[in-house]
Amino acid sequence: MSDCLFCKIANGDTPCNKVYEDEDFLAFHDIHPKAPTHVLVIPKFHLPTLADATEQDVALLGLMMDRVRHIADKELHLDAGYRVVINVREGGGQEVFHIHTHILGGKKLPF
Incomplete structure (x- = not known):
């Protein structure tokens, strides 16, 4: 989609702080x-x-969940653990309407 921010990032039209990329997925810092x-x-x-x-x-x-696991373990080294979140629709907190997962870690996360 031409107006989708994440499509623009995936296409290289908008810069990001990239962590990982392969032919199907891109990971970057929020x-x-x-x-x-x-x-x-x-x-x-x-x-x-x-x-x-x-x-x-x-x-x-x-495949996306497999990449999340790989990125968390091999690229981010979140050995102590991490949280994976997928927000769905506006009521679920989704702000960019291009499916994506959040990997959160680096400290003990509250519930």
Whole structure:
């Protein structure tokens, strides 16, 4: 989508503080961190929300969780633990309508 911020970041049109990239996903530091480590993982394919996912997206979602694990363990070294969050729609706190996961860590997180 031409007006999607995360599509622009994935396409290299908007800069980011990149942590990881492969052919399907990009991970970068959140510009408004909620924890000492706060990284977003986005697919390079536009999918507005988790609620918009269909059976055809199952492989993408599974691969996204695998990348989250890899990034948290191998790139961010969050050995003490981390939280993974997916906000869904405006009522769930989603601000950018391109599915993404938040990796939060670097301290013990409250519930």
